[in-house]
Amino acid sequence: MGANSAEGPGSQSRREWLTRRHIALKEARETHFWIRLLRGSNPRIYDGPLAALENESDQLVAIFTAILKTARKNDAANG
Secondary structure, X not given: OHHHHHHHHHOOOHHHHHHHHHHHHHHHHHXXXXXXXXXXXXXXXXXXXXXXXXXXXXXXXXXXXXXXXXXXXXXXXXX
């Protein structure tokens, strides 16, 4: 997700920029899935760093979702 987000400013078009953000969101959701799967399979390893990573992945999903919502709103307003 970091690589797609970092390449966003170098996009050749608005569509490419949005695509990179969508890919980053999908990757964030996938990461969140794997962390939840780990938590479910072995609750003992969940305490500490893994709990923090799950929280961070929640935040990244929210951030990328907000970016895309704002972009859609701006696109609709501009025509």
